[in-house]
Amino acid sequence: MKATPTSNTPASSQAKLSPPVEPVFDLQSPEFYLNRELTWLAFNKRVLHEGQDTRNPLLEKVFFLAVVGSNLDEFFMKRIGGLKQQVGASVRRPSVDGRLPQEQIDACHVVVHEILAEQLLLERALRQELARQGIDIVKYLQLAPEDKETADGYFHNEIYPLLTPQGMDPAHPFPFISNLSINLLVSVRYPETDHSYLIRIKIPTGAEVPRFVQIGKKNVFILLEDLVANNLPLLLPGMEIESCAVFRVTRNAITERSEEQANDLLAMIESALRDRKFAEIVRLEVDRSMSDLLRGKLAAELGVDEAQDVYDVDGILGLRDLFQIAAIDRPDLHFAPHHPVDNPELLGDDPNIFHTIREQGNILLQHPYESFDTSVERFLRESSRDPKVLAIKATLYRTAKNSRIIKYLINAAQNGKQVAVVVELMARFDESANIRWAGFLEEAGIHVTYGIVGMKTHSKLIFVIRKDYNGLRRYAHIGTGNYHAGTARAYVDFGLITCDPDIGADLTELFNYLTSGCTATRRYMKILPSPKQFKKALLHKIAREIEHQKQGRIGLIQLKTNALEDKDVVEGLYRASMAGVHIDLIVRDTCRLRPGIPGLSENIRVISLVGRFLEHGRIYYFKNSGEEEYYIGSADLMKRNLESRVEVCTPVESARHKALLREILDLQLTNIRNVWEMQPDGSYVQRRASDEKGSACVHHFLIDKAEKRSAAGRLALAKKKNKKKSAGRHAPKQEDQ
Numbered sequence: 001m002k003a004t005p006t007s008n009t010p011a012s013s014q015a016k017l018s019p020p021v022e023p024v025f026d027l028q029s030p031e032f033y034l035n036r037e038l039t040w041l042a043f044n045k046r047v048l049h050e051g052q053d054t055r056n057p058l059l060e061k062v063f064f065l066a067v068v069g070s071n072l073d074e075f076f077m078k079r080i081g082g083l084k085q086q087v088g089a090s091v092r093r094p095s096v097d098g099r100l101p102q103e104q105i106d107a108c109h110v111v112v113h114e115i116l117a118e119q120l121l122l123e124r125a126l127r128q129e130l131a132r133q134g135i136d137i138v139k140y141l142q143l144a145p146e147d148k149e150t151a152d153g154y155f156h157n158e159i160y161p162l163l164t165p166q167g168m169d170p171a172h173p174f175p176f177i178s179n180l181s182i183n184l185l186v187s188v189r190y191p192e193t194d195h196s197y198l199i200r201i202k203i204p205t206g207a208e209v210p211r212f213v214q215i216g217k218k219n220v221f222i223l224l225e226d227l228v229a230n231n232l233p234l235l236l237p238g239m240e241i242e243s244c245a246v247f248r249v250t251r252n253a254i255t256e257r258s259e260e261q262a263n264d265l266l267a268m269i270e271s272a273l274r275d276r277k278f279a280e281i282v283r284l285e286v287d288r289s290m291s292d293l294l295r296g297k298l299a300a301e302l303g304v305d306e307a308q309d310v311y312d313v314d315g316i317l318g319l320r321d322l323f324q325i326a327a328i329d330r331p332d333l334h335f336a337p338h339h340p341v342d343n344p345e346l347l348g349d350d351p352n353i354f355h356t357i358r359e360q361g362n363i364l365l366q367h368p369y370e371s372f373d374t375s376v377e378r379f380l381r382e383s384s385r386d387p388k389v390l391a392i393k394a395t396l397y398r399t400a401k402n403s404r405i406i407k408y409l410i411n412a413a414q415n416g417k418q419v420a421v422v423v424e425l426m427a428r429f430d431e432s433a434n435i436r437w438a439g440f441l442e443e444a445g446i447h448v449t450y451g452i453v454g455m456k457t458h459s460k461l462i463f464v465i466r467k468d469y470n471g472l473r474r475y476a477h478i479g480t481g482n483y484h485a486g487t488a489r490a491y492v493d494f495g496l497i498t499c500d501p502d503i504g505a506d507l508t509e510l511f512n513y514l515t516s517g518c519t520a521t522r523r524y525m526k527i528l529p530s531p532k533q534f535k536k537a538l539l540h541k542i543a544r545e546i547e548h549q550k551q552g553r554i555g556l557i558q559l560k561t562n563a564l565e566d567k568d569v570v571e572g573l574y575r576a577s578m579a580g581v582h583i584d585l586i587v588r589d590t591c592r593l594r595p596g597i598p599g600l601s602e603n604i605r606v607i608s609l610v611g612r613f614l615e616h617g618r619i620y621y622f623k624n625s626g627e628e629e630y631y632i633g634s635a636d637l638m639k640r641n642l643e644s645r646v647e648v649c650t651p652v653e654s655a656r657h658k659a660l661l662r663e664i665l666d667l668q669l670t671n672i673r674n675v676w677e678m679q680p681d682g683s684y685v686q687r688r689a690s691d692e693k694g695s696a697c698v699h700h701f702l703i704d705k706a707e708k709r710s711a712a713g714r715l716a717l718a719k720k721k722n723k724k725k726s727a728g729r730h731a732p733k734q735e736d737q
Contacts, residue, residue, distance in 0.1 A: 025578075025600050027571045030098025032600065033592045034682045036565050037079050037104055041111045042684060043589035044071050046610045046676055048115065049686070051122050055673075058129050059333040060612075063326035065122055069319025072112065073180060073250060076283045080105060081252030084282055096567045096592060109308065116311070123315045130325070133333060135219045137212065137325070140230040143222070147215045151222060154213060155231045162204040163228065165235055167197060174301045175200050177281075179251040182211070182225050182318055185294060186232060187242040196242060198297075201235070203228060211321040219328065223316065245290035247298060248317045250283035281309070288312045335612055340371040340489070341706050344713025346378070353382045354466060357475055357499050364657040365495035366664075367481065368613060369706035372488035376462070377404050379477055379497060383464045384412035390472075391418040393463040393511045396437065397456075398482040405483045406437055410444040420447040422514045424457045449515050452646060455531065457514060459634045459648040460495075463507045474504025478527070478650045480617040480632055491616040492699070494632045494661075496650055502526045503650060514646065530635050530647035535568070538637075541622045541629070542572040546579040548625045555581030556623035558665055562616060563590040565638040577603040586668055587678075588615045590638075596680045608684060611674035612699040619661055620649065630661050664702070671698040 025032065050056060051064035086101035094100050099107065127137055143151060165186075166175040177183060182203040189196045203225045205211065212221040228235075229244045284304050286295055290312075299306040316322070331337070345363045348356050357363065365375050381404075383389045392412050399405055413419045423438045442448050451457035460479035465472060481493030498504075502525040509522045510529055528534040542557060549555035557576060564570065564585060570593045573583055583604040585593070595604040609615050620631040633649025635641045652661060668675070673696055676684040 025574070027574055030094070030096065032574065032594055032597075033097045033567065033570065034594060035095065035097045035099060035104060035107065036590050036592065037075075037083070037108050038111060039592070039682060040075065040079070040590045041108060041115065042682070043608065043610075044068050044075075044115060045118075046608060046684060047071065048118055048122065050610055051126070052118075057333050057335055058126070058133060059326050059328060059330060060335055061122075062126055062130070062322055065119065065126060066320055066322035066326055068115070068119060069322065072115070073318075073320060074253075075112075076250045077179075077253035080108065081280070081282050082254045083108075084252065084280065085254055105308075116313075119319070120315050123319070133330070135221075135325070135328060135330075137221045137223075140222050140226045143215065143220075147218075147220065150216050151213065151227055152231065155227050156234070159204065159209070159224070159228065160231070160234065162209070163201055163235060166200045166202075168200065168301075169197060177249045177302065178202070179279075180248065180318065181205065183247050184225060184229060184244055185247055185290065185298060186236070186244045187294065188236055188239040189242060191238070191240055198294075199236065201228060210324055211318070212324050221325070243289075243291065243294070245294065246287040246317055247290070248285045249281045249302060250285075252279040252282050254279075284310045285313050285317050286310060287317065288314045338368070338489075338703055340368055340373075341710035342374045342713075343370045344709050344716075346375060347710075347713045347717050352386075353379055354386065354388075354468070354475065354499075357497055358468075358473075361498070362500065362652075362654055362657065363497040364652060364654075364660055365479075365497065366660070366702070366706060367488045367493045367495070368490060369702055370710075372485055373404075375497070376477055376479070376483065376488075376495060377408070377485070379464075379475075380405060380408040380412075380462055383462075383466075383475075384408040384415060384417070386466065388468065389417055389464055389466045391420075391465040393420045393422075393461075393507075393515075394483075395422045395424070395457050395459050395461045395514070396483060397424045397458055397460065398484055398487075399433075399437065400484045400486050401433070403437070403483070404485065406440065409441065409446060413444045413446045418447075419445075420449070420511070420515055422449050422451050422457050422511075425450050447515070449517075451514055452517055455644050455646055457646045458641065459510075459529070459646055461507065461510075461648060463504075463511060473499055474501070474507065475499045476503060476507055478503075478633070478648055480634055487616075491614045494617040494619070496632065496652065496657075498650075500526070510646075510648065526651055528631065528633070528649040530641060530645055531643050534633075534635055534647060534649055535566070535642040538569060538620070538642075539572050541624075542569075542576050544624065545581045545622060546576050548623070549576075549580045553625045554623065555579070556583075556621075557581060558584040558586075558619075558621040558669075559637065560586040560615075560617065560619040560665065560668070561637050562588045562618070563636045563638050565590050565592055565636075566642055567592065567639070569637050569642075573604060574600055577601045584665075584669055586615075586665070591678065594680050594682065595678055601680075606678035607669065608676045608678065609668055609671070609674050609698065610676065611697050618649075619665060621661070621665065628658065630658050632661075663705070667701060668698055671701075673697050674699070 047064055048068045051061040051068070083101045083105050091101055095104065130137065140148070140151065166172065168174055182205065184201040184203065186199040186201060187196050188199055211224050213224055213227055214221055225246050232241050232244065281302050281304050284299060284302055286298065295310065296306060299310050304310060343363060343365055345360050346356060350356060383392055392409065394409065409419055409421060421441055425435060425438070438448050460481060460483065462477040464475040466475060477495055477497050479493060479495035481487060481491050506524045506527040509524060513522060524533060528537045545555035545557055555576065564587050573593060577583055578600060581603060585604065585606045587606055587608055591606055593601065593604065593606065595601050595606045618633055618636065622629045630652040631649045632652055633647060635647035635649055641647055652658060672687045672689040675687045677687060678684055
């Protein structure tokens, strides 16, 4: 496999295309659409495979196992929770693939059990591998006497004061069980009596109370609940312990209310968060050692269906906590360290980023290969300080706990600039954080709004108005990922920093829409925002490729997205394939489309890439009879993103940036190591490498390319400086007037 294509022409355009055929398929038939939930679960099987792949370092495999555990938690909270609500509301409308809500739940449970079986085997195998590397996760009873003494001392000093045994009898009603908490169900009785009592003990959690208790300075760990279970006599003195087992509940996270009926959106979100805390339980996980009697009692008290919603777990409950083990400082058991490089277009001897942007026109960013700090954060940092910057506008969907983005926005307001921020309060699982950030921003004098009623603001925008030497100029960053420094080190995303006047005019219109809420028709010259323009433009561009194909010109569509769920888009792609247009789809997880069906989708291939980094960036490419179009943006091809969210896609127009995106698309489409190919039935087959080079991770190729680009940029800058120095003079420096 070649890491770099030898031509700027897309590799797929040279493929043999099937001749156009007349449509003979009923594209409304459910058989041509895959189920959203099942294809998302299939993605998690691919993530689990990374934990099984012997080519990955040990602690990275542990990381992938933790990711699957975390993903399944979210799946039950969001997807199963939502389906159960539909069942409760007696929804009888089938999904696009023809399944009723309960049928989807039943199908999902089958696949979840398959994943859990594989997950358990992997957990056992990884624990054995960890032990061979001197990292032991053991039972309390396996500890040496001196280690038990150390563990008991930790329990007495750090854990015992935090515990609250809760009885269950007529005087003590069944306690509230919080979402995803680890709990002990203890059966006890007084000596020389036959009557048993049930006690619930919630295991403390949080950053200061790790789930895995490290014994001294050794790499020996025991689970916190195991430590508590073996110190019950101290907690329940004089009682005889009959049994002790671990359990965990998952609650529905779908508690959103109608914004149209809310007088105060902030109050509505806070109320919805309280509702979520007490929401319906959608899953009960119990340790396999729990007796059938106690299992049944627990299920009855929690109001769950014992046959469907109770999962017996033979390993560790809450595998998401394995992130603690995955973070152990053993460089030999991790991927080689990755240090993001500076974008070469932002290198220069002029310290003012606005001069650089004007000189370059547009700057394309590739995270995590290129530094978020020296690009996006630098842009906002300098904007907050520059005396010529008059106003800053931004959208916030998710951001880091100790966000420098927030700090720079507050600094800008304190420096006298007009600052307006659209905060999305309904970013699921980040509602509390965003409410808190909104309060901080308002206290700093920033104009905070919550977007458009009935829609989430999912776009990633920073918009800066500056008084340059020749008048007002607008600068912007448009991204595919959140303004979150942490995810910028782990997610593959793109961004465009630009001073394009048309894009600046478009963003002026968009922010006026966001801050005023007025839905009057607005005209956009370059950007494609949702919900009004992007889907319509996308379907138009697909139809245009069909027309090119009919006119004898090669049609080609390449879409890189996290999810392809919207039925209208899938139908459009089917029609394009039937017309002979070649279509390459790089879809990370959910995909409704079935590729490779003769006569229908034989010109479509779908691949999924799973590797070191999480693929999160979107690229939309259309050959357009040689007038190639590239777009990047925040929107996935899902009905919610296209019709009920504020998203922004922007064209990438410079030849050098198109070449970079072409390189990424071709590399991912031809890569072997991390690529899975979807089959017509929706299953995936992993590509196999025939040589060592072909087994290299695509993300490592891109790390190498980014490092070479940055090094070449630094070399060119050094040569430029040396040339100036040897000439005995300095080139005139551009100054604002």
